[in-house]
Amino acid sequence: MSGFLHLSDxxxxxxxxxxxxxxxxxxxxxxxxDKIVDKKKDFGNLDGVIITGDISDDGSTTSYSDAYDIxxxxxxxxxxxxxxxxxxxxxxxxxxxxxxxxNPEFFxxxxxxxDTLIIGLDTLVEGQNHGMLRSESLNLLFEKLSxxxxxNIILTIHHPPINTGIPFMDEIGLKNSDELSECLxxxxxxxxxxxxxxxxxxxxxxxxxxxxxxxxxxxxxxxxRRVDAxxxxxxxxxxxAYLDSSSNGFWTPLTTSExx
Ligand SMILES: [Fe+2]
Numbered sequence: 001m002s003g004f005l006h007l008s009d010x011x012x013x014x015x016x017x018x019x020x021x022x023x024x025x026x027x028x029x030x031x032x033x034d035k036i037v038d039k040k041k042d043f044g045n046l047d048g049v050i051i052t053g054d055i056s057d058d059g060s061t062t063s064y065s066d067a068y069d070i071x072x073x074x075x076x077x078x079x080x081x082x083x084x085x086x087x088x089x090x091x092x093x094x095x096x097x098x099x100x101x102x103n104p105e106f107f108x109x110x111x112x113x114x115d116t117l118i119i120g121l122d123t124l125v126e127g128q129n130h131g132m133l134r135s136e137s138l139n140l141l142f143e144k145l146s147x148x149x150x151x152n153i154i155l156t157i158h159h160p161p162i163n164t165g166i167p168f169m170d171e172i173g174l175k176n177s178d179e180l181s182e183c184l185x186x187x188x189x190x191x192x193x194x195x196x197x198x199x200x201x202x203x204x205x206x207x208x209x210x211x212x213x214x215x216x217x218x219x220x221x222x223x224x225r226r227v228d229a230x231x232x233x234x235x236x237x238x239x240x241a242y243l244d245s246s247s248n249g250f251w252t253p254l255t256t257s258e259x260x
Contacts (some may be wrong), residue, residue, distance in 0.1 A: 001249065002116040002152075003045050005036065005074070006241040008052040008196030009216035011085065012067050014060035023235055025057065025218045030070050032217050032240065032256055037073055043242060047113045049076050050243070051095070052196030052214055053083025053124075053158030061090040068094040081107045082124040083158040083196060084131065084172070108137050110144060116245040118154040119144055129172040131159025131197070138183045145186040152245050153191040155209075160195035162204035162211045165225045169198050181206050192251065194243070199233065201241075201253050212251050215239045 011025045040046070049071065056063035071078055077098035082091055088107065099109035099120060107122040119141055123131030141155065161177035163170045174180070184191070190208045199216040200223070217240060219233040239255040 001045065001244060001246045002047045002113040003043060004047055004243045004245060005043070005049045006052065006194055006214045006243050006251070007049060007217060008214040008240070009054040009083065009199055009218065010067055011054055011057035011216070011218055012063035013058045014062040023218055026066055028218045029067065033070050033073055035256070046076055048079045048111065049074055050118070050156055050194060051078060051080035052156055052194060053081055054085045054196060055080065055091065055095065056087070057085050059085070059087035059090060061093065064090050064094040077111070079111050079118060079120060079156070081120040081122055081156055081158055084124060084129045086124060087126065088124065102140060103136065106134070106137070108140050112151065115151055116154060117144065117149060117151040118156060120156045123157050123159045123174060131157070131174045133157070133174070133176055133180055138179055142183050142186050145184070148188070152247055153187065153189065154194060154245055155191055156194045158195060159197050160202065160211055160213050161193065161206050162202060164198045164200070164202050166221055166223065167225070167227050167229055168231050169221060177206065184209055192245070194251070214241045215253055217256070
Protein backbone atom coordinates (compact mmCIF):
# COMPACT_ATOMS: atom_id res chain seq x y z
CA MET A 1 0.00 0.00 0.00
CA SER A 2 1.26 3.49 -0.86
CA GLY A 3 0.09 6.66 0.86
CA PHE A 4 0.31 10.20 -0.46
CA LEU A 5 -0.57 13.70 0.62
CA HIS A 6 -2.38 15.61 -2.13
CA LEU A 7 -1.87 19.37 -1.86
CA SER A 8 -2.85 22.05 -4.35
CA ASP A 9 -3.09 25.71 -5.26
CA UNK A 10 -0.88 27.44 -2.72
CA UNK A 11 -0.75 30.73 -4.70
CA UNK A 12 2.40 32.11 -3.06
CA UNK A 13 3.68 35.53 -4.14
CA UNK A 14 7.06 37.25 -3.98
CA UNK A 15 5.99 39.83 -1.40
CA UNK A 16 2.63 39.48 0.32
CA UNK A 17 2.94 42.96 1.85
CA UNK A 18 2.65 44.55 -1.61
CA UNK A 19 -0.82 43.07 -2.12
CA UNK A 20 -4.13 43.80 -0.49
CA UNK A 21 -5.17 40.17 -0.36
CA UNK A 22 -7.37 39.03 2.51
CA UNK A 23 -5.04 36.12 3.19
CA UNK A 24 -1.34 35.37 3.50
CA UNK A 25 -0.68 32.33 1.33
CA UNK A 26 2.83 31.69 2.64
CA UNK A 27 1.66 31.75 6.26
CA UNK A 28 -1.23 29.43 5.43
CA UNK A 29 1.04 26.93 3.66
CA UNK A 30 3.55 27.01 6.53
CA UNK A 31 0.78 26.53 9.06
CA UNK A 32 -0.68 23.62 7.08
CA UNK A 33 2.68 21.87 6.73
CA ASP A 34 3.59 22.46 10.39
CA LYS A 35 0.35 20.76 11.42
CA ILE A 36 0.98 17.81 9.11
CA VAL A 37 4.54 17.45 10.44
CA ASP A 38 3.19 17.46 14.01
CA LYS A 39 0.77 14.64 13.18
CA LYS A 40 2.81 12.85 10.53
CA LYS A 41 2.63 9.51 12.30
CA ASP A 42 -1.17 9.61 12.07
CA PHE A 43 -0.92 9.25 8.29
CA GLY A 44 0.98 5.98 8.52
CA ASN A 45 3.29 5.21 5.63
CA LEU A 46 3.73 8.21 3.30
CA ASP A 47 5.44 7.86 -0.08
CA GLY A 48 5.23 11.37 -1.45
CA VAL A 49 3.41 14.65 -1.82
CA ILE A 50 1.34 15.07 -4.98
CA ILE A 51 1.12 18.80 -5.76
CA THR A 52 -1.46 19.66 -8.42
CA GLY A 53 -0.27 23.09 -9.47
CA ASP A 54 -0.52 26.80 -8.77
CA ILE A 55 2.35 26.64 -6.30
CA SER A 56 2.90 30.30 -7.20
CA ASP A 57 0.45 33.08 -7.94
CA ASP A 58 2.94 35.40 -9.65
CA GLY A 59 5.55 33.01 -11.10
CA SER A 60 8.32 34.59 -9.00
CA THR A 61 11.45 32.62 -8.12
CA THR A 62 10.94 33.66 -4.49
CA SER A 63 7.51 32.05 -4.38
CA TYR A 64 9.00 28.71 -5.49
CA SER A 65 11.95 28.87 -3.12
CA ASP A 66 9.61 29.75 -0.23
CA ALA A 67 7.23 26.91 -1.09
CA TYR A 68 10.14 24.48 -1.43
CA ASP A 69 11.63 25.51 1.92
CA ILE A 70 8.27 24.96 3.63
CA UNK A 71 7.45 21.65 1.89
CA UNK A 72 10.88 20.09 2.40
CA UNK A 73 10.05 19.91 6.13
CA UNK A 74 7.83 16.96 5.22
CA UNK A 75 10.95 15.06 4.14
CA UNK A 76 9.03 13.38 1.32
CA UNK A 77 9.39 13.31 -2.49
CA UNK A 78 7.64 16.35 -4.00
CA UNK A 79 5.67 15.24 -7.06
CA UNK A 80 4.54 18.49 -8.70
CA UNK A 81 2.92 19.57 -11.94
CA UNK A 82 2.28 23.22 -12.90
CA UNK A 83 -0.99 25.15 -12.87
CA UNK A 84 -2.08 28.12 -14.92
CA UNK A 85 -0.47 30.60 -12.48
CA UNK A 86 2.90 28.84 -12.57
CA UNK A 87 5.91 29.52 -14.77
CA UNK A 88 7.90 26.45 -15.78
CA UNK A 89 11.41 27.87 -15.67
CA UNK A 90 11.49 29.09 -12.03
CA UNK A 91 9.38 26.12 -10.94
CA UNK A 92 11.88 23.68 -12.51
CA UNK A 93 14.65 25.02 -10.26
CA UNK A 94 12.90 23.73 -7.15
CA UNK A 95 10.27 21.19 -8.15
CA UNK A 96 11.97 18.93 -10.70
CA UNK A 97 14.29 17.24 -8.23
CA UNK A 98 12.23 14.22 -7.20
CA UNK A 99 10.51 13.28 -10.46
CA UNK A 100 11.77 11.64 -13.61
CA UNK A 101 11.07 14.59 -15.93
CA UNK A 102 10.87 13.29 -19.52
CA ASN A 103 11.72 16.57 -21.28
CA PRO A 104 13.57 19.31 -19.33
CA GLU A 105 11.16 21.97 -20.64
CA PHE A 106 7.91 20.41 -19.42
CA PHE A 107 6.57 18.81 -16.24
CA UNK A 108 5.73 15.40 -17.67
CA UNK A 109 7.01 12.66 -15.41
CA UNK A 110 6.53 9.15 -14.12
CA UNK A 111 7.04 8.15 -10.50
CA UNK A 112 6.79 4.62 -9.14
CA UNK A 113 6.48 3.04 -5.74
CA UNK A 114 6.33 -0.69 -5.05
CA ASP A 115 2.63 -0.84 -5.98
CA THR A 116 1.75 2.47 -7.65
CA LEU A 117 2.58 4.20 -10.93
CA ILE A 118 1.96 7.95 -10.94
CA ILE A 119 1.98 9.87 -14.21
CA GLY A 120 2.20 13.65 -13.93
CA LEU A 121 1.29 15.68 -17.01
CA ASP A 122 1.75 19.36 -17.77
CA THR A 123 -1.44 21.19 -18.86
CA LEU A 124 -0.01 24.72 -18.57
CA VAL A 125 -0.44 27.09 -21.51
CA GLU A 126 1.76 29.98 -20.35
CA GLY A 127 -0.11 33.28 -20.48
CA GLN A 128 -3.52 31.57 -20.51
CA ASN A 129 -5.78 30.29 -17.76
CA HIS A 130 -7.24 27.28 -19.59
CA GLY A 131 -5.36 24.01 -19.81
CA MET A 132 -4.27 21.87 -22.74
CA LEU A 133 -2.44 18.56 -22.94
CA ARG A 134 0.30 18.58 -25.59
CA SER A 135 0.51 15.64 -27.98
CA GLU A 136 3.85 14.67 -26.37
CA SER A 137 2.14 14.39 -22.97
CA LEU A 138 -0.70 12.33 -24.39
CA ASN A 139 1.80 10.06 -26.17
CA LEU A 140 3.66 9.48 -22.90
CA LEU A 141 0.40 8.61 -21.16
CA PHE A 142 -0.63 6.27 -23.97
CA GLU A 143 2.76 4.55 -23.90
CA LYS A 144 2.63 4.01 -20.13
CA LEU A 145 -0.98 2.82 -20.14
CA SER A 146 -0.23 0.38 -22.96
CA UNK A 147 2.44 -1.40 -20.96
CA UNK A 148 1.19 -4.28 -18.78
CA UNK A 149 1.51 -3.51 -15.07
CA UNK A 150 0.21 -4.91 -11.82
CA UNK A 151 0.51 -1.48 -10.21
CA ASN A 152 -2.31 0.90 -9.41
CA ILE A 153 -2.19 3.92 -11.72
CA ILE A 154 -2.66 7.57 -10.80
CA LEU A 155 -2.78 10.40 -13.35
CA THR A 156 -2.23 13.88 -12.00
CA ILE A 157 -2.98 17.09 -13.95
CA HIS A 158 -3.86 20.62 -12.84
CA HIS A 159 -6.95 21.30 -14.98
CA PRO A 160 -9.72 18.76 -14.31
CA PRO A 161 -11.37 17.07 -17.30
CA ILE A 162 -14.78 17.47 -15.61
CA ASN A 163 -17.00 20.50 -15.09
CA THR A 164 -17.65 22.11 -11.71
CA GLY A 165 -20.86 23.93 -12.64
CA ILE A 166 -19.21 27.25 -11.85
CA PRO A 167 -19.29 29.03 -15.24
CA PHE A 168 -16.14 31.12 -14.89
CA MET A 169 -14.11 28.09 -13.82
CA ASP A 170 -15.45 25.77 -16.49
CA GLU A 171 -14.51 28.34 -19.14
CA ILE A 172 -10.87 27.89 -18.12
CA GLY A 173 -10.89 24.11 -17.80
CA LEU A 174 -9.02 21.48 -19.77
CA LYS A 175 -9.73 22.17 -23.45
CA ASN A 176 -8.92 18.73 -24.83
CA SER A 177 -10.60 16.38 -22.38
CA ASP A 178 -11.86 14.41 -25.39
CA GLU A 179 -8.28 13.64 -26.46
CA LEU A 180 -7.43 12.61 -22.90
CA SER A 181 -10.48 10.37 -22.86
CA GLU A 182 -9.41 8.69 -26.11
CA CYS A 183 -5.92 8.14 -24.74
CA LEU A 184 -7.33 6.56 -21.57
CA UNK A 185 -8.89 3.86 -23.71
CA UNK A 186 -5.43 2.26 -23.64
CA UNK A 187 -5.77 1.67 -19.88
CA UNK A 188 -6.32 -1.93 -18.87
CA UNK A 189 -7.72 -0.91 -15.49
CA UNK A 190 -9.60 2.05 -13.98
CA UNK A 191 -7.19 4.80 -12.99
CA UNK A 192 -7.54 7.66 -10.53
CA UNK A 193 -7.20 11.17 -11.95
CA UNK A 194 -6.17 13.76 -9.34
CA UNK A 195 -6.50 17.46 -10.18
CA UNK A 196 -6.41 20.95 -8.68
CA UNK A 197 -7.37 24.32 -10.20
CA UNK A 198 -10.96 24.63 -8.96
CA UNK A 199 -10.20 25.27 -5.25
CA UNK A 200 -12.82 22.81 -4.07
CA UNK A 201 -13.71 19.14 -3.96
CA UNK A 202 -15.42 17.83 -7.09
CA UNK A 203 -15.84 14.20 -8.03
CA UNK A 204 -16.71 12.86 -11.45
CA UNK A 205 -15.53 10.39 -14.03
CA UNK A 206 -14.06 10.11 -17.48
CA UNK A 207 -15.36 6.81 -18.76
CA UNK A 208 -14.40 4.16 -16.20
CA UNK A 209 -11.81 6.44 -14.61
CA UNK A 210 -12.49 8.48 -11.47
CA UNK A 211 -11.69 12.18 -11.27
CA UNK A 212 -11.32 14.18 -8.08
CA UNK A 213 -10.12 17.72 -7.37
CA UNK A 214 -8.28 18.80 -4.24
CA UNK A 215 -9.14 21.77 -2.07
CA UNK A 216 -6.71 24.69 -2.19
CA UNK A 217 -4.65 25.35 0.92
CA UNK A 218 -5.58 29.05 0.83
CA UNK A 219 -8.98 29.84 -0.72
CA UNK A 220 -12.18 28.31 -2.03
CA UNK A 221 -14.54 29.42 -4.79
CA UNK A 222 -18.21 29.75 -3.88
CA UNK A 223 -20.46 27.17 -5.50
CA UNK A 224 -22.61 29.27 -7.79
CA ARG A 225 -24.01 28.01 -11.10
CA ARG A 226 -25.42 31.38 -12.19
CA VAL A 227 -24.01 32.58 -15.49
CA ASP A 228 -23.17 35.91 -13.81
CA ALA A 229 -21.60 34.26 -10.74
CA UNK A 230 -19.12 36.64 -9.10
CA UNK A 231 -15.46 35.57 -9.24
CA UNK A 232 -14.98 36.12 -5.52
CA UNK A 233 -13.56 33.53 -3.21
CA UNK A 234 -13.96 32.39 0.39
CA UNK A 235 -11.26 31.80 2.96
CA UNK A 236 -12.83 28.55 4.27
CA UNK A 237 -13.10 25.62 4.08
CA UNK A 238 -9.62 24.96 2.72
CA UNK A 239 -7.19 22.12 3.22
CA UNK A 240 -5.58 19.22 1.42
CA ALA A 241 -6.22 15.52 0.89
CA TYR A 242 -4.83 12.07 1.58
CA LEU A 243 -4.68 9.20 -0.89
CA ASP A 244 -4.32 5.48 -0.19
CA SER A 245 -3.55 4.37 -3.74
CA SER A 246 -4.24 0.65 -3.28
CA SER A 247 -7.03 -0.88 -5.40
CA ASN A 248 -9.42 -0.83 -2.44
CA GLY A 249 -7.98 2.43 -1.15
CA PHE A 250 -9.51 5.88 -0.91
CA TRP A 251 -9.01 9.61 -1.39
CA THR A 252 -10.23 11.82 1.44
CA PRO A 253 -10.19 15.61 1.90
CA LEU A 254 -8.93 17.00 5.19
CA THR A 255 -9.78 20.56 6.12
CA THR A 256 -7.04 22.59 7.71
CA SER A 257 -9.09 23.08 10.89
CA GLU A 258 -9.11 19.30 11.39
CA UNK A 259 -5.36 19.44 11.72
CA UNK A 260 -5.40 21.25 15.06
FE1 LIG B 1 -5.39 27.98 -8.26
